[in-house]
Amino acid sequence: MSERMEHFKKQVYYWVAQIPEGKVTSYGTIAKLAGFPRHARHVSKALGSAPNRKTLPWQRVIGADGKIAxxxxxxxxxxxxxxxxxxxxxxxxxxxxxxxxxxxxxxxxDNENESKNNKGIQAEDFFR
DNA sequence: GGGGTGACTGCAG
DNA sequence: CCTGCAGCCACCC
Structure with missing residues (x-):
């Protein structure tokens, strides 16, 4: 397999492993973090052929719209x-x-919250 | 080299 | 909120 792809996959596995339990992120985000923007589709391929599916939290990677792909x-x-x-x-x-x-x-x-602070509905939003 | 294929995205309607 | 669609890009015939 191409060297380029090997490197890409390593980056993908690294970042996927950083996703905390109970949280999710998108293929595109992982691609960007890995240093390969616009390669969201390849993130899915990398996960599909991951050697460590048993320990890698691949389930935490979903579509940018929040949907399971x-x-x-x-x-x-x-x-x-x-x-x-x-x-x-x-x-x-x-x-x-x-x-x-x-x-x-x-x-x-990280100033997304700050801009939202103007409305001051963070806590209520989370705990309903 | 050319065409098909996705565990994708963003945007229009 | 949902569907369609063009754009995307490495891989594999």
């Missing part, structure tokens, strides 16, 4: 949904509420 009828879909729910991530209609479970990754601007 597998076909809803597939076993893969059912498994991912199950794994996520086991760690406390609610999956409704095949999708996750990124506002609640989205991982605040290193590249994400």
């Amino acid at each position: 597998f076909n809803p009828d597939s076993d893969h879909f059912a498994l991912q949904q199950s794994l996520l729910q086991q760690e406390g991530v609610a999956v409704l209609k095949g999708k996750v509420d990124l506002k609640l479970y989205g991982w605040k990754h290193p590249l994400q601007s």
